[in-house]
Amino acid sequence: MTQQTLFADILLPLPLPGYFTYRVPADLNGSMQVGIRVVVPFGPRKIYSGLVRKIHHKPPQKFQAKYILSVLDEAPLVFEKQFEFWEWIADYYMATPGEVMNSALPPALKLASETRISLNPDFDENFQNLNEKEYLIAEALEIQKTLSISEVSKITGLQKVFPLIGNLIEKKVVLLKEELENPYRQKLEKFVRLGREYQSEPKLKEAFDEAEKRAPKQLEVLMAFIRQSQRYVSAEREVPAREISAMIKNASPAIDALVKKGVLEVYKNKVSRFAHLEKDAETIQFNSYQQSALNDIRENWKEKDCVLLHGVTSSGKTEIYIELIREAIEKGQQVLYLLPEIALTTQIIRRIQSHFGDKAGVYHSRFNEMERTEVWNNLALGGIESLKTTIRYQLVVGPRSALFLPWNKLGLIIVDEEHEASYKQHDPAPRYHARDAAIWLANHFGAKVLLGSATPSIESYYNGRSGKFGLTELNKRYGGMQLPEIMVADIKKESRQKTMKSHLS
Incomplete structure (x- = not known):
């Protein structure tokens, strides 16, 4: 039986258009899957980890394909629908797929080689030709086998060390090498x-x-x-x-x-890096206004995939979210609960976890790279082992970056405070709006979307009133609390009539 020659299109986390074609070594043919990470050379010296986007038999016509160096994963970390979502983001918001990948993946999953120096085997240990700084480096390399650029800078006290390293290379004292390290380990x-x-x-x-x-x-x-x-x-x-x-x-x-x-x-x-609270919350008792709004959302979803919940402050929107999340989880679906970063507080996280226990995870930029990678792997690999049991998230609470997680059974996206400006990513690319991207992602999965706000954005409210979105109103506060009285004061008129007693109304 003849050995098949495979090629793979690889996505790299670089601001460059398109994908890069590499040849698959024969011994790695059986390991190749779309969505796994592989190590590839890029340019004359650099090494990166990239994602396999496509496996095929077509060799590139204009250049000789380099070989994939190794495979990092046994199972995919990114699924087909994520790739399609990233490609839509890149196309719609005028970015490259590599920039979207760079923004989406946790740092611990994006590996790039680090330049290090080591002693040249041909070095004759003649230190007389070296100046003081060069001698310090050569002496350090006799103790340590390799040094990173930052370590060289620390030893010499110099910020710009490449001229110094260049001199050492010319004198055949050191060699440059690229090393790739995979930092993630389960705790x-x-x-x-x-x-x-x-x-x-x-x-x-x-x-x-x-x-x-x-x-x-x-x-x-x-x-x-x-x-x-x-x-x-x-x-x-x-x-x-x-x-x-x-x-x-x-x-x-x-x-x-x-x-x-x-x-x-x-x-x-x-063990997990997160402390998961026990599920201990009591069943929610809805008042008549909340129950009416809940029923209205369900009716709207029969015709519209996206519904705007316009509920005044303290009307009990969160209780409605929790009930809808519970219904989705009971169907075996995944739920994304998006919040603005300023609203992602310990209080709301505890409240959600008290209802859903270890089925609820949190994804946030304040977490370190290991914690973010653990949440990613939990979704991508179908759970993680902790104390000999499997913790499997069906709900993730997070800011706009949680959109990029590797969903495969997404059934509901809730965008709370949908009017918030923090849903817009300004720098770096991709410069996207998480609310609009969430609607596209939900549509791609056949999922439902609930936008919630006491002060909805003009465009969402217009879409709700015009019939593009479903619209549910919740105008009564929970517990019968009164709304504050609003008065319009014409300061200019009052000043002219000399009825003002201070500078404030």
Whole structure:
């Protein structure tokens, strides 16, 4: 059987139009899938990770295709609908697909090689021809095998180090090399458990007796472990080492001593980087106005895919959102709840998680790159392992950047405070409007959209009144609270009639 020659169109996170065609090495043919990351050379020296957009048999006509260097993923991190969404964004907002990819992916998934220097194997260790700065670099490279450009700058105290490196290359002291590092790792946490021999009560009692006589600190650790494991209260739980350290000052030496004796064992578990709250909220009781608005939204969705909920402040719009989210999740759908960054507070996150527990995730630019990558992988890979269970998000709360997450069963998008200017991305490219992009994305998935606001934008309100969107009004405040009285004061007229008593109305 003849070996097939495959080629792949690769999307790179660069502001360049189109895709780049690479040849697939024969040994990687079986690993190629659309949406996985691969490592490719670009230009004379650089190495990047890119996304496989298309696999085909057509070699490029105008150049010799370079080979893909390696495959980074076993399963796709981006799906076909995401690629189509990115391409629409690039076309509609006049950007390149690479710029959209650069904006969409978390930093830990975008790998670019770092320039490093190493000692030239042909260097004869003759330091007499080197000046002071060059000598410092050569000496450092004898201790460390390689140095990054930033490390060279720190050692020499110079901001511009390329002339110095150029001199060292000419003198055949150093070589330049490009290194690619994949920084993401699932978080591992240390846990403590009783050693196998000390699972029985008689042996455990022996350990307690010995610790009581000779090692009071070890006794404290054992007591803390028993308390936290709930051994004699209910079903035993796994105990993180950090819990014991938080309860007892300088607990580490005592834990190490108990591990040496075999009383305790230390092991590692995969854990989530996020603390997921337990689902504990009570069922929402709607008033007649909220129930009427909820029914009206459902009726509007029968004819229109996008509905504007125009509800006054404190009318209970969030309760309506929660009920609609619950209905979508019960159907096995995913939900995106978009909020302006200023509104994405701890209070709203806790409120959502109290209703949906670990089915609800949060995606935000304030998170570090590992946390953002964990949310991305949760959606792309169908969940992540944490404490031997799988956490699978069906709802993600986030600002405009959450639009780019790898959805595959999206059923509902809620855009709260849809009038907010922060939904517009100004710099860098792509310069898009998240509300409008959300409507396109929902349409692409056959999902529903709910726009919510007390003061809707002119264009959304016009679309609602003209029949392009469904329109639901909620004009009563929750609990019968009165709206503030609004008075129009003509300051100019009052000043002319000398009825003004101060500069303010």
